Amino acid sequence: MENNRGNKYSIRQRILSSKLTFTILSIIMGLLVGAIVLLIAGFNPVQAYRIMIDGVFSRTKYISYAIIYATPLIITGLSVTFAFRTGLFNIGAEGQYIIGALVATLIGYFLELPLVIHVIVVFLFAAIAAGLWGGIAGFLKAKFGVHEVIATIMLNWIALYLNNYLVMRPFLRRPESESSYDILDSASITILEKWKYSETGREWLSAHPYIKDFLSAPANLGFIIAILLAILVWYILNRTTLGYELRAVGFNKDAAEYGGIKVEKSIITSMMIAGALAGSAGALQVMGVTKNVIMLPVMEGYGFDGIAVALIGGTTAIGNIFSGLLFGALQYGGPKIQPPLGAPSEVVDIMIGTIVLFIAIPKLFKIIMNARKRGEKNAK
């Protein structure tokens, strides 16, 4: 027997060729370019990065906030990842997020239910509604061949205006404001929300300053749910027959059809799951942080950032957790260089932009390399 067992590369080769190394290198490059930009603009980059790092890690409250920032991004990233792995490009996470948040607010405000049950019901309704919203794009693609990018972009705007219309109706609008009523306390997932302001809570917390600090931010269960969702996405994609079907359709529709998989149904299902994911990001944000929805002058960007998060996470479910955290930390810690250094906020935007760009360039590079490799493969 000849030695034709699998590909065992040397450790060195494996490290060099690994996706993770690639990503980490990109992040370092991004930070370097950020530093150069700061330097050119006349600021001390070492100082700026110090402030950023301190701004995220020096207090438990900051850590708490960074996680809060990261949570919706992880989940919209999962939404984009899920669609991507099944051959679809979900630009619509933005709109699905809006629908999720809106429905969560409606159910959270109008429906009166016992504690835990209310949270579950809000979550499910929001996810289902956003799933149907995403499903529309899937349906348009499956039945009429409308490209999902076009359909989801349009659905994003429809979601935005639907949100703004409903928020301004008297039945939902908190008078004299641009926001809706708050959800009931029973629908909140903020940790120890009542207790931390109560007599006993305050007493206990002042004896435990780190925890007190941590809870002074609206720490909530969203992050834990995000991790659970990441595991769920991994599991569905890789370990279930549904995932097998969806991936098969994503890779090769014709072969999937031949194998007895219903291609149209798969496209719709996939967009529905992606939609439900993005929608749950919106729901968790309402239940854990904002407690209401507001009149949106522009898109909030959770869905679009989700694309970048998915990209940085290598379009893997678990990778999204880390890239989401990175993104959250940057978005939270970045602007902190502004007050002490006097750096205009644009510098922060440039920094975030550069990192994303540097992540994307190697990806582009890889796509080109893969296209070339595909050329090699075809050569038989």
Add this chain to the structure above:
Amino acid sequence: MSNIDFNHKVVEMKNITKKFGDFTANDNINLTVHKGEVHALLGENGAGKTTLMNVLYGLYQPTSGEIYIREEKTSIEDPNVAIKKGIGMVHQHFMLVQPFTVAENIILGMETTRGISLDMKKAVEDVKKLSDKYGLYVDPNAKIQDISVGMQQRVEILKALYRGAEILILDEPTAVLTPQEIEDLIEIIRSLTEQGKTIIIITHKLKEIKMTSNYCTIIRRGKRIDTVKVSETSEDDLASKMVGREVNFKVVKKEREKGNTSIKIDNLVVKDNRGINAVDGLSLEINSGEILGLAGIDGNGQSELIEALNGLRYVDSGKIFMNGKDITNKSPKEVLDNNVAVIPEDRQKRGLVLDFSMAENMILENYHKEPFSKRGILSYNNIENFAKDLIKRFDVRPENEKIKAKALSGGNQQKVIIAREVTNDPDLLIASQPTRGLDVGAIEYVHNALVEQRDKGKAVFLVSLELDEIMNVSDRIAVIYEGKIVGIIDAKDADEKTLGLMMAGGGKDGE
């Protein structure tokens, strides 16, 4: 007949080794080709022929070894270098831009411009000149999507010549051609060598090697076994050198016991992509316990017929009954549930998910059934064990179920599909071009597998463009012409001439 100039070595590959990970695809291979020579590469599926040629064309870098082009050491970093050195390659899967015209495809990347606009007139003239010179007739203004596979291949060859190719690599050029197109290609090869071109050809068909090549290098499991002068070597010798054992070309079959009707096709009408009736009132019955071969020139409705039987193409009128049950316009899944399995003609399009592992591909139709999944959850343990078993039984190489299907050689991809479909143990096995691109050893294996099905009392429907295969394997032969069956004869009474006449629309009783 020889145009060889032994004073000029145009290609010399010395001690070429190519490894993928720790798998050695080429092991210390030497290859010398002289000017004006046609040199064949022969070897089993996965022997490493395509890999070796990809190294020569600069698509892969050799792990070790040297390449000399016109006796000058050359490092071929990428295909651009190869093209500069006068090397052209026609891949088995063409790389043409479908909506572009022939001329546009040929000049792609080397456009002559006038000002800022493309000088299309000159391009068309250039192409005409070139095609006249080598007898490679094409219509420069036709769109690729509208021309036949044989024509597309000519375009690929012209493309290489247009870029100044002196050395032409043809990777399994005949695998997708009709017999007539193959004859034309052989003529083209002759005319090219007469004008001093050098050709390296990969093919599994020994007859073609005999007809075209001066020398033949035989590769087995990555190693060069021998280089022989073709005129002094018999087909049997070539085959046994390549496989390492005697090969039986003749299929051995027991007398058949005629069974009941398995599938009944009644007055079927199916449209092709352009909306024309490709299958046009076709009726056919296949019995269990027999292999029915469908002979016909490519494009007479074979593909559409099979897609309709498979549930992939809409049946306009007519009926299909399987074991007496109506399966007209049922989904592929329902067709399969009625015990019909199909080996599709286009393995990369229909048969495989190239980005799935071999194991995942082996359960493509059964992923939702036990033991591969239970209540919606896949059992990779069972899937991989199943795959390991099939890999052993069907001798798929490499023996690694986790490897992606796209990393397999063409022949081994085909084996994965055949293994999967045969183990479905269908009442009717439809095999469309099942041996396309397979080596003689593997062909023998596939043919035996089909006969085994038949001997088990199952029905087999064999569709092939190769008359030899049809005559060799079938019990009865039906001939399709313009979407209709024009005659059915017993395989014992069939010869190439009668079938040829029928395939041209002569009909059984035609003159």
